Amino acid sequence: MNGRPQPLVVGAGPAGIRAAQALVAAGLRPLVVDEAPACGGQIYRQRLVPDERSARALYGSEAEKAQALHRDFAALDGRIDYWPQALLWNLRDGIADIAVGRANRRVAYDGLVLATGAADRVLPIPGWTLPGVFTLGGAQIALKAQGCAIGSRVVFMGSGPLLYLVAWQYLKAGVDVAAVLDTAPFQAKLNLLRGLHLAPMVVLRGLRFTAELRLRGVALHYGVEDVRIEGQERVAAVAWRQGGREKRVACDGIGYGLALRSETQLADLAGCAFCFDKRDRAWLPQRDAAGRTSVAGVYLAGDGAGIAGADAAERAGERAALALIEDRGLPHRRERAAALERELSRIGRFRELLETAFPFPAHWVAGLSDETMLCRCEEISVGEVRRAIGQFDIGEINRLKAVSRIGMGRCQGRICSSAAAELLSVETKRDLDTVGRLRAQAPVKPIPLVLVPADLPREAAE
Amino acid sequence: MSRRLDVDVAIIGGGLVGSSAALALRGMGMSVALLDRGYCGAQASGVNYGGVRRQARPREQLPLSQRAHAVWPRLTGLIGIDGEFMRSGHLKLARSAADMASLEAYALSVADQGLGLELIGHNDLRERYPWIGGDIVGGSLCAGDGHANPRLVSAGFASAARRAGAHVLENTAVTAAIRNGAGFALEAGDGLVVNAGMVINSAGAWAGAFAEAFGEPVPLTRIYPTMVVTEPLAPIMTVNTGMEGGGIYARQVERGNCVVGGERGLPLVDPDYSRPRGEGALSIINRAAELFPGLRHAHAIRFWTGTEASMPDHNPVIGASGTTPGLFHAFGFSGAGFQIAPGVGEVLAELVRDGTTTTPIEAFSITRFDQRREPLSSNHRTADGSRADPDPEPHHRGVLS
Numbered sequence: 001m002n003g004r005p006q007p008l009v010v011g012a013g014p015a016g017i018r019a020a021q022a023l024v025a026a027g028l029r030p031l032v033v034d035e036a037p038a039c040g041g042q043i044y045r046q047r048l049v050p051d052e053r054s055a056r057a058l059y060g061s062e063a064e065k066a067q068a069l070h071r072d073f074a075a076l077d078g079r080i081d082y083w084p085q086a087l088l089w090n091l092r093d094g095i096a097d098i099a100v101g102r103a104n105r106r107v108a109y110d111g112l113v114l115a116t117g118a119a120d121r122v123l124p125i126p127g128w129t130l131p132g133v134f135t136l137g138g139a140q141i142a143l144k145a146q147g148c149a150i151g152s153r154v155v156f157m158g159s160g161p162l163l164y165l166v167a168w169q170y171l172k173a174g175v176d177v178a179a180v181l182d183t184a185p186f187q188a189k190l191n192l193l194r195g196l197h198l199a200p201m202v203v204l205r206g207l208r209f210t211a212e213l214r215l216r217g218v219a220l221h222y223g224v225e226d227v228r229i230e231g232q233e234r235v236a237a238v239a240w241r242q243g244g245r246e247k248r249v250a251c252d253g254i255g256y257g258l259a260l261r262s263e264t265q266l267a268d269l270a271g272c273a274f275c276f277d278k279r280d281r282a283w284l285p286q287r288d289a290a291g292r293t294s295v296a297g298v299y300l301a302g303d304g305a306g307i308a309g310a311d312a313a314e315r316a317g318e319r320a321a322l323a324l325i326e327d328r329g330l331p332h333r334r335e336r337a338a339a340l341e342r343e344l345s346r347i348g349r350f351r352e353l354l355e356t357a358f359p360f361p362a363h364w365v366a367g368l369s370d371e372t373m374l375c376r377c378e379e380i381s382v383g384e385v386r387r388a389i390g391q392f393d394i395g396e397i398n399r400l401k402a403v404s405r406i407g408m409g410r411c412q413g414r415i416c417s418s419a420a421a422e423l424l425s426v427e428t429k430r431d432l433d434t435v436g437r438l439r440a441q442a443p444v445k446p447i448p449l450v451l452v453p454a455d456l457p458r459e460a461a462e
Numbered sequence: 463m464s465r466r467l468d469v470d471v472a473i474i475g476g477g478l479v480g481s482s483a484a485l486a487l488r489g490m491g492m493s494v495a496l497l498d499r500g501y502c503g504a505q506a507s508g509v510n511y512g513g514v515r516r517q518a519r520p521r522e523q524l525p526l527s528q529r530a531h532a533v534w535p536r537l538t539g540l541i542g543i544d545g546e547f548m549r550s551g552h553l554k555l556a557r558s559a560a561d562m563a564s565l566e567a568y569a570l571s572v573a574d575q576g577l578g579l580e581l582i583g584h585n586d587l588r589e590r591y592p593w594i595g596g597d598i599v600g601g602s603l604c605a606g607d608g609h610a611n612p613r614l615v616s617a618g619f620a621s622a623a624r625r626a627g628a629h630v631l632e633n634t635a636v637t638a639a640i641r642n643g644a645g646f647a648l649e650a651g652d653g654l655v656v657n658a659g660m661v662i663n664s665a666g667a668w669a670g671a672f673a674e675a676f677g678e679p680v681p682l683t684r685i686y687p688t689m690v691v692t693e694p695l696a697p698i699m700t701v702n703t704g705m706e707g708g709g710i711y712a713r714q715v716e717r718g719n720c721v722v723g724g725e726r727g728l729p730l731v732d733p734d735y736s737r738p739r740g741e742g743a744l745s746i747i748n749r750a751a752e753l754f755p756g757l758r759h760a761h762a763i764r765f766w767t768g769t770e771a772s773m774p775d776h777n778p779v780i781g782a783s784g785t786t787p788g789l790f791h792a793f794g795f796s797g798a799g800f801q802i803a804p805g806v807g808e809v810l811a812e813l814v815r816d817g818t819t820t821t822p823i824e825a826f827s828i829t830r831f832d833q834r835r836e837p838l839s840s841n842h843r844t845a846d847g848s849r850a851d852p853d854p855e856p857h858h859r860g861v862l863s
């Protein structure tokens with residue numbers, strides 16, 4: 001391939017798979033890396049060990065999409081290089097460091113598609129670190145990948161479309177769902193109806209989930225406040241306030257999440273410019289409709305560039321690859337690109353509505369008690385963070401990290417940084433966008449100290 | 463929008479040097495403006511390795527280093543926090559007989575300075591520090607040295623200065639400094655004019671521009687040491703360790719994380735920012751796993767670098783300007799300014815108040831670069847500073863041999 005290094009695609013979820021496919025169609029041979037043992041990403045994650053469950057049982061209404069993606073990726077075999085269980089931990093000067101087991105591979109790339117996806121967003125609440133509490137995504141992974149449930153009597157709570165989806169998936173799997181607690185009032189859900197013309201299938205599917213949950217006797221509570229998870233050794237119950245009344249339900253497992261947060265560390269290490277996104281309440285890498293970033297040759301696709309869901313991720317992956325192909329001077333499929341952008345824009349408008357149906361409970365932050373754990377890696381409480389803000393007169397999130405250790409632990413702030421930014425904003429009465437964003441640092445996830453430089457396999461070195 | 467501020471002393475740069483000077487000056491009752499282009503303590507002072515070490519410094523730095531040594535155990539009284547300062551001891555290891563001989567020569571040459579160095583042979587070392595592996599022939603222990611948390615200490619000095627009444631102005635870069643009739647006029651930030659009787663240039667890696675503006679250019683370059691930190695581990699390391707000849711230094715903090723250095727990073731496109739190189743970070747972690755068997759199954763969770771000013775003779779510039787009355791410099795600490803900074807702050811305050819100091823600092827005069835005819839590099843040119851070679855734990859023994 002005329003001596004140029006191959007393009008690198010990070011992530012083999014819906015976005016990464018479609019990107020790789022488009023690159024291959026244009027005659028390129030990309031290297032695809034993913035931490036996971038198999039392709040599919042979050043939503044179309046595959047089982048660790050094959051079992052008797054059908055695709056229908058695993059992926060529900062999305063089974064066909066899941067099968068198509070898995071099949072199309074398998075068909076790329078021999079025309080791409082694919083490294084599963086490979087963690088890309090550093091990017092600099094056109095070189096990627098990739099840990100595969102205890103070997104480190106350094107790869108020069110020409111064209112980088114970041115399709116790194118998203119993770120659950122949470123706000124700390126009392127008891128959220130008790131054993132038995134999972135994120136909504138984590139609860140789903142347990143079911144999908146391992147085929148086990150997080151408890152025998154489970155409560156799902158929070159906000160975002162995953163809330164009802166996962167509750168429904170557990171119900172279908174025969175688990176006793178004790179209740180669903182939604183942080184938003186019921187009226188907020190009516191906003192979804194305005195989205196019927198934009199994404200009828202999605203809205204109808206959502207209505208079906210709630211209808212089936214109700215039908216099977218699952219209590220749905222809206223507008224919950226002051227939520228507390230109770231238990232000594234592990235989760236025993238959850239208590240909350242609703243319309244001025246105290247409520248409580250016993251359970252042994254909780255799935256909790258407040259929609260999703262984009263994984264943007266690699267875009268940061270790649271040097272991409274960021275801007276604040278009001279809708280996602282987060283700093284996101286800048287990109288145009290095609291997925292081009294501020295750095296030439298670096299492209300973004302999927303939930304890693306702002307939350308838009310799996311259907312958008314597939315289209316954005318292909319669109320970003322078309323941009324890479326065009327920028328590389330290869331024949332450009334202009335009409336296909338325009339069609340993809342139109343669909344992305346339609347999904348984007350629906351996303352705005354979803355946000356009004358599943359708003360983030362920002363008002364919870366002011367009421368957080370000092371004892372509540374904010375950072376679980378470093379065991380830092382809300383009170384400790386409040387004191388550090390006062391003692392050092394802090395108004396910026398990286399300074400807060402320096403003096404409080406928030407974001408310094410194993411997860412590098414992946415779990416606590418959005419909550420920390422919300423807290424800093426409330427405590428200092430500054431707008432969220434003015435408290436800044438945590439700068440990413442390598443390694444984006446922990447790497448073993450014994451990590452031996454490895455020669456590249458021949459086919460990847462070309 | 464134009465604002466005016468009149469003070470006795472304006473300090474350019476709120477690193478540990480500028481902040482400790484500000485606090486000392488407030489203690490003398492002088493009015494102070496502490497100006498930083500970013501956040502106080504966010505540059506070298508807040509991101510360094512945290513070594514609080516006198517051992518291995520050149521002889522001429524030891525009186526100043528001893529003065530600082532007296533400050534470290536008093537941090538709680540001074541700034542309200544102990545900065546996680548631990549008097550763990552500092553152990554310099556020797557890989558070869560030649561390295562051991564040079565540790566011995568150093569110990570002999572500074573015997574009158576009160577460091578209390580203890581030379582330790584191979585067997586003794588194995589017995590006392592069983593967690594150190596590798597081929598080590600011996601070491602030199604300075605029991606009074608230790609380590610501290612730079613993030614807390616540096617921010618702590620700036621906050622204490624603010625509480626003591628200093629005008630601490632962050633995100634306020636000094637863009638021009640001129641000498642006028644009565645003293646100095648500084649332009650800073652968004653339309654601020656600071657009038658000051660005296661000025662301290664403690665702008666770290668950015669200090670060269672100010673020296674040059676006052677007609678005394680200096681051969682300052684930049685270095686970017688790389689740091690690695692592990693996840694928290696059970697207690698392993700009982701002292702802060704370094705290696706004669708360089709390549710690795712390591713300490714373990716109370717909550718269990720091990721901090722390891724020993725390589726240099728490279729600047730990004732904007733030379734004010736730097737980041738570790740992948741292979742540099744890899745070398746450090748592999749060396750650490752080799753020297754400390756207890757780390758073999760650990761994970762590294764974060765890498766970083768900082769931007770540091772370095773001088774060709776590895777000594778800082780401290781003292782009065784050679785061209786401009788009322789101007790004092792304190793920069794160019796060449797990778798080893800954390801430990802001595804609290805002493806430098808006191809010395810600067812004395813210089814401002816009395817014109818002299820009780821601590822010998824002649825060796826650090828900016829005028830030492832006058833006679834030399836080496837090519838000068840502006841501080842915005844980082845080519846020299848961006849050498850990406852193994853980073854010795856800063857040590858300065860050239861003067862001894």
Ligand SMILES: Cc1cc2nc3c(=O)[nH]c(=O)nc-3n(C[C@H](O)[C@H](O)[C@H](O)COP(=O)(O)OP(=O)(O)OC[C@H]3O[C@@H](n4cnc5c(N)ncnc54)[C@H](O)[C@@H]3O)c2cc1C
Nearest residue numbers: 011013014015034035041042043088116117137302303310
């Ligand atoms: C746990 C979880 C469950 C979800 N479940 C659903 C669902 O059921 N229905 C739904 O509509 N949406 C779900 N979502 C939303 C989901 O993000 C999108 O629908 C969709 O998966 C986005 O596709 P993507 O390709 O952008 O990213 P993803 O599917 O998230 O794929 C990103 C991939 O990148 C890899 N990766 C990231 N960083 C690195 C790195 N540094 N090195 C190597 N590999 C890396 C990851 O391993 C992952 O496989 C879920 C999200 C999460 C977090």
Ligand SMILES: Cc1cc2nc3c(=O)[nH]c(=O)nc-3n(C[C@H](O)[C@H](O)[C@H](O)COP(=O)(O)OP(=O)(O)OC[C@H]3O[C@@H](n4cnc5c(N)ncnc54)[C@H](O)[C@@H]3O)c2cc1C
Nearest residue numbers: 475477479499507510511513636666768795798799800801
């Ligand atoms: C990674 C690393 C590891 C190190 N390890 C050790 C160690 O273990 N032990 C040790 O003793 N030393 C160590 N050092 C060295 C030590 O950190 C420095 O020597 C010391 O912190 C220097 O302090 P400073 O105040 O001069 O500089 P800095 O902390 O860099 O402060 C200078 C300040 O000036 C500000 N400034 C710059 N330009 C302007 C302007 N125009 N207007 C206003 N403000 C301005 C900057 O924003 C900055 O805050 C290390 C350094 C690094 C980078």
